[in-house]
Amino acid sequence: METPSKLGLSLQRARKRLEDLLKERGEVLGGMLDKGYVPLEAREIEEFDVKTLAERLASIDEEIREVRELYNMNLLESLDSESAKLNKLTLTLTILTALLALLTGLLVLRTFFTKS
Numbered sequence: 001m002e003t004p005s006k007l008g009l010s011l012q013r014a015r016k017r018l019e020d021l022l023k024e025r026g027e028v029l030g031g032m033l034d035k036g037y038v039p040l041e042a043r044e045i046e047e048f049d050v051k052t053l054a055e056r057l058a059s060i061d062e063e064i065r066e067v068r069e070l071y072n073m074n075l076l077e078s079l080d081s082e083s084a085k086l087n088k089l090t091l092t093l094t095i096l097t098a099l100l101a102l103l104t105g106l107l108v109l110r111t112f113f114t115k116s
Contacts, residue, residue: 008070008071008072008073008074008075008076008077009067009070009071009074010074011071011074014067014068014070014071014074017067018064018067018068021060021063021064021067022064024060025057025060025061025064028053028056028057028060029057031053
């Protein structure tokens with residue numbers, strides 16, 4: 001589940017949105033091919049329907065880019081959150097290591113003085 005404070009899209013939401021957009025993109029491309037559009041750079045598109053479909057295709061491509069950017073934003077937020085957790089864990093482990101070193105030192109001193 002997503003937390004409301006996060007920006008971006010979760011993997012599930014991004015995947016679903018991309019599937020929908022790619023399906024719609026395929027339908028628009030199919031419509032363009034049905035109208036006789038041949039994707040050549042030098043050729044002018046004169047038919048209104050094909051222009052409309054081409055504009056819709058460009059719009060879908062832009063939406064796909066936006067979904068990817070939102071998902072990337074979510075990934076960055078997750079990495080930032082995990083990085084903060086790892087920093088805290090590292091600090092905790094460093095303190096525990098220092099504490100164990102201190103206790104080991106005290107044990108060695110105790111053993112040394114009790115033998116003498």
